[in-house]
Amino acid sequence: MNRPRRALLSPGGIAGIILAGLPAAVAGLAVVWTPYSPVAMDFDLRFASSSWHHWLGTDQFGRDEASRLMAGASASMLVALATVTVATFAGSILGALAGYFLGWLDAVLRLVTDSLLAFPGILLAVAIMMALGQTRYGIILALGLAYFPTVFRVVRGHVLSLARREFVEASRAMGNSSAFTIYRHVLPNCRSPLIVLATSMFGWVILAESALSFLGLGVPPPTPTWGNMLAESRAYMDDDALLSILPGLCISAALLGVNLLGDHLRDRFDPRMRDVR
Amino acid sequence: MITYVLRRLLAAVPTLLVVSVIVFCLLHALPADPAEQILGDGATPQALAAVRLSYGLNASLPVQYFSWLKHVLQGDLGVSLLNQEPVARLILARFKLSALIVVLAITFSALLAIPLGLAAGRWQNRAPDVFIVSVSTLLLSIPSFWLGILLLLLFGVHWHWLPVVGYVSLQQDFLAGLKFLVLPVLTLGLIQFGSFARMMRASTIEVLRLEYVTHARATGLSGRTVMWRHVFPNAFGPTWTLIGLSLGNLLGGIAVIETVFTLPGLGRLLVDSIFARDYPVVQGCLLLTALSYVLVNLAVDLTYPLFDPKISA
Numbered sequence: 001m002n003r004p005r006r007a008l009l010s011p012g013g014i015a016g017i018i019l020a021g022l023p024a025a026v027a028g029l030a031v032v033w034t035p036y037s038p039v040a041m042d043f044d045l046r047f048a049s050s051s052w053h054h055w056l057g058t059d060q061f062g063r064d065e066a067s068r069l070m071a072g073a074s075a076s077m078l079v080a081l082a083t084v085t086v087a088t089f090a091g092s093i094l095g096a097l098a099g100y101f102l103g104w105l106d107a108v109l110r111l112v113t114d115s116l117l118a119f120p121g122i123l124l125a126v127a128i129m130m131a132l133g134q135t136r137y138g139i140i141l142a143l144g145l146a147y148f149p150t151v152f153r154v155v156r157g158h159v160l161s162l163a164r165r166e167f168v169e170a171s172r173a174m175g176n177s178s179a180f181t182i183y184r185h186v187l188p189n190c191r192s193p194l195i196v197l198a199t200s201m202f203g204w205v206i207l208a209e210s211a212l213s214f215l216g217l218g219v220p221p222p223t224p225t226w227g228n229m230l231a232e233s234r235a236y237m238d239d240d241a242l243l244s245i246l247p248g249l250c251i252s253a254a255l256l257g258v259n260l261l262g263d264h265l266r267d268r269f270d271p272r273m274r275d276v277r
Numbered sequence: 278m279i280t281y282v283l284r285r286l287l288a289a290v291p292t293l294l295v296v297s298v299i300v301f302c303l304l305h306a307l308p309a310d311p312a313e314q315i316l317g318d319g320a321t322p323q324a325l326a327a328v329r330l331s332y333g334l335n336a337s338l339p340v341q342y343f344s345w346l347k348h349v350l351q352g353d354l355g356v357s358l359l360n361q362e363p364v365a366r367l368i369l370a371r372f373k374l375s376a377l378i379v380v381l382a383i384t385f386s387a388l389l390a391i392p393l394g395l396a397a398g399r400w401q402n403r404a405p406d407v408f409i410v411s412v413s414t415l416l417l418s419i420p421s422f423w424l425g426i427l428l429l430l431l432f433g434v435h436w437h438w439l440p441v442v443g444y445v446s447l448q449q450d451f452l453a454g455l456k457f458l459v460l461p462v463l464t465l466g467l468i469q470f471g472s473f474a475r476m477m478r479a480s481t482i483e484v485l486r487l488e489y490v491t492h493a494r495a496t497g498l499s500g501r502t503v504m505w506r507h508v509f510p511n512a513f514g515p516t517w518t519l520i521g522l523s524l525g526n527l528l529g530g531i532a533v534i535e536t537v538f539t540l541p542g543l544g545r546l547l548v549d550s551i552f553a554r555d556y557p558v559v560q561g562c563l564l565l566t567a568l569s570y571v572l573v574n575l576a577v578d579l580t581y582p583l584f585d586p587k588i589s590a
Binding site for chain 1: 291292293295296299300303304414415417418419420421422423426427429430434441525526527528529530532533536537547548551552559563566567570571
């Protein structure tokens with residue numbers, strides 16, 4: 001029985017890891033070191049072009065663009081990581097409970113998540129941000145609430161079919177508690193779709209966070225994020241086009257990386273997940 | 278068929294009710310006192326009490342919710358705190374512009390993506406397919422507002438072909454108004470292209486594997502006839518669903534595009550109202566967007582039987 005082994009990583013997967021890994025590495029570096037302070041202004045050096053001292057030039061307040069892009073990477077990555085963690089945990093736990101126990105719990109949770117999903121796009125996050133106020137934790141909570149219903153749906157659907165399988169019934173027959181059965185036998189079987197979903201979600205969250213920051217509803221300035229840098233650049237398009245190009249390039253590179261990685265993981269783990277969104 | 282329609286319509290009612298509760302709670306969960314929000318800082322206690330009385334803010338939350346819901350169901354969304362204009366009239370005017378942009382963008386995108394998706398599926402893994410898939414993946418990774426800025430830099434700032442700021446409505450001056458719509462529609466259309474083309478390609482590949490396609494080919498039909506007459510109708514279902522979903526999603530995400538192109542649409546009104554703390558307008562925008570999203574999805578669901586007769590049962 002020698003089946004041909006599938007390559008661990010497709011070329012797309014490798015490109016994805018590199019493209020998504022680079023901003024992640026830069027984000028890590030920016031936590032401990034940036035060439036200049038990302039918020040230090042220098043009014044003698046407004047709109048400076050790229051030089052040995054300022055690799056990517058400076059912005060409308062003379063702040064070092066490279067340092068700001070680096071700090072923006074860590075802001076975006078941190079928000080995305082925290083949001084995906086929150087949404088995945090909340091969605092999986094509630095989804096598993098709903099799919100396993102069904103009944104009124106399932107009915108209530110489904111009504112709530114369906115209603116949350118009735119808000120299109122980032123609108124729900126916009127609304128929650130308004131209620132919570134503009135803080136970094138607010139945006140994590142807002143995006144977490146906006147994205148956990150998707151996780152809930154996927155996990156619930158999966159658990160629904162798993163709960164009737166023999167190995168789950170066997171666990172119950174052995175006298176194991178429901179909590180133990182879910183934790184030990186049901187949830188581990190949801191791992192592949194969860195990995196695929198979490199990867200895609202990482203991309204959605206980066207996009208949503210940058211959109212919120214672009215609207216002025218995300219991480220508040222002066223903390224640089226790619227989104228609010230783009231928003232600020234809109235007024236200075238005539239002065240320095242580079243300020244409008246670089247932050248978007250960073251978002252797109254990170255997103256392309258995550259998307260390629262997501263495609264690769266989906267092909268590998270779960271071909272049926274293609275249409276989930 | 279009629280029972281199917283009625284069942285789907287009824288199923289949407291609880292969702293819409295919970296949506297209204299969420300919208301109501303979001304604003305009443307605010308830490309600040311609504312009366313203070315209305316009057317601003319430094320209001321006298323007497324004025325605050327008067328506002329609370331006239332807005333019914335002294336009643337318990339459930340009572341306030343039901344009286345609000347009653348008004349909403351009668352089409353009364355209150356008045357804007359900024360200029361006392363009725364919210365319903367204010368948001369409907371803005372909604373028209375947003376809806377126009379979204380519908381034009383989706384049409385443009387679908388007309389481009391469907392034939393290209395079919396072609397990519399037909400020549401799977403060959404040069405045209407690799408090209409279309411690469412472009413789609415790239416477009417999926419570009420934030421709409423950045424693509425908008427890039428197009429603006431190119432067509433507005435660099436070549437001066439199209440206006441960079443401002444807005445003229447189509448009613449005022451059709452041709453000038455059209456100029457302001459070109460870039461937003463192009464931007465949103467290109468952003469959508471990626472997902473439409475990929476979906477069309479994937480279902481084309483699935484359908485092409487089926488035996489009836491082989492049979493159609495064996496009868497001597499030309500490749501083009503097989504693709505359009507036999508493959509397309511069966512492969513179009515998932516893309517149609519996606520088009521419906523995108524319609525609502527774009528309406529929800531259009532605020533960023535309206536910000537880039539300084540257009541007075543619903544999304545921009547929502548964000549401006551949030552900053553201005555004009556909560557009745559915020560409520561109205563959220564409700565209208567969620568409602569149209571639910572209705573569009575419902576409409577898409579109702580067209581399923583056209584593509585799949587098995588569902589109408």
